[in-house]
Amino acid sequence: MAKDVVPELLETIEADFAKRYANSDSAKRIRELIEAGKATYQEANDYAIEVGELLAGVFKANLSSSVLPDGRMYYNIAERILNATLGHNHDLIATAAAQIQTDLNKAAKLGIKGLKPTLNQDRIDGLIERVSAEEHYDDIAWILDEPVVNFSQSVVDDAIHTNADFHYQSGLKPRIIRTAMGNCCKWCANLAGTYDYEDVSSGSDVWRRHRDCRCIIEYDPGDGRRRGVRSTKSPVLGEEKKKEARREFSESAEIISESRKTCLKLNIAYNGIRRASGARTEEEIIDYLGGGDLTKGSCSSAAFAYVGNKGGYDVTDFRGGASQDVFSRGQNIRDIAQLPGVRSVIVEEYNDFTAARKMTQTMVEGREYYMTAGRHAAIVRKIGKQVEYLELQSPASNGFKPLDENALRYRFACQRSHTIYRQKMKVRNVLIDIDSLQGNSEFERLLGFINTVGMEQKKGVRGGLK
Secondary structure, eight states, rough: OOOOHHHHHHHHHHHHHHHHHHHHHHHHHHHHHHHOOOHHHHHHHHHHHHHHHHHHHHHHHOOOOOGGGGOOOOHHHHHHHHHHHHHHHHHHHEEEEHHHHHHHHHHTTOOOOOOOOOOHHHHHHHHHHHHHHSOOOOOOOOGSHHHHHHHHHHHHHHHHHHHHHHHHHOOOEEEEEEEEEEOHHHHHHHHHHHEEEHHHHOOOGGGGTTTTOEEEEEEEOSSSSOOOOOOOOOOOOOOHHHHHHHHHHSSOSSSHHHHHHHHHHTTTOOOOOOEEEEEHHHHHHHHOOOOOOOOSOHHHHHHHHHHHHHTTTOOOOOOHHHHHHHHHHHHHHHHHEEEEEEEOOEEEESHHHHHHHHHTTTTTOOEEEEETTTTTEEEEEEEEEEEEEEOOOOOOOOOOOOOOOOIIIIIIISSOEEEEEEEEEOOOEEEEEEHTTOOOOOHHHHHHHOOOOGGOOSSSSSBBBB
């Protein structure tokens, strides 16, 4: 049996990080400012960069093809190492940001404790998927360098978003300030400015960062008192500049979903959908769409393709690659769930079985839903007292099957708990009423990034359940 290298590697990485963190003058200085109640979001951003760079340095010093089996960072190795280390980084930065927000609230005479942002597991999962996809770790080692710093900065951005949203929902008028730093690019320069939170609360480029971005995002609680900003105040961004910034990013001033922006950014081929030539039965749609999965796992995109077919379109899947990756990401699934007019439920739970039960209890008999639970996504429905899920990835036996305890455990890979550093963590699960997706113009556009031409479909008798 091959030796499990993870325990020793993780121990080495954690010890090296602890040593570097303890010896970091920058981290020490910022911690002292936080403890004294004198830190601002500029310090939070500096702290995130420092912590991110420390961890990236640790990865560089301790991870290479020479210490990994077959020279590769296999998925199970990446999952255990990155969940532990990035989860720890998140906790350090989120705790600091929450304390800074508490102090800013006090200065603004708001008796509100700062909130910690939830862990963005989708970002970590993205790094895990990417680093484990290469045959040789050294070829992809860069993904644990600057992207780790970017992940760390995003924790501060998430903290700002979380607290500003809470204040806005409480009736306050928070403002978001984005300051361009150094010789920034044109896109970042155009985004610099002060915004009312309600104008950028969802889907705004103000919250976005590209690789190597060092812009500072800050939060003003809204009473006109702003602390500790070292750079000169940027002007409020006018509507024309906002449009120009959006065009710079997406090459279109059209307001589109974050998922479609991602597809465009990744240059995923678009294959427009068409109306099906005639009425089809449910069994005919399942037979037409399903098949043994030869991709890395098209459960989510295949389920979305089924929604398109039930809506009267001719949609096929099993494209694999970047298309499959985009539509399997939790952040993109939630983006689709929250499209205008879409009816959905997002449940956050420690226990996947509990989450699944809560979601199925909201289902209306006879309706079909898209559901994520554990590590799987599928169409589900309630018939009488029985809940069923739709299998679409079998080479020979596709169709609706009982969604019982065994299916949740073995097909959906549900877990009783999720932990990082022995600390329980909640995971978000999604339920979408597919009737509300049908006829949604943005969802129909997204299906073009799933739809796959005949012979390019990666399915067949050699494929299987994933």
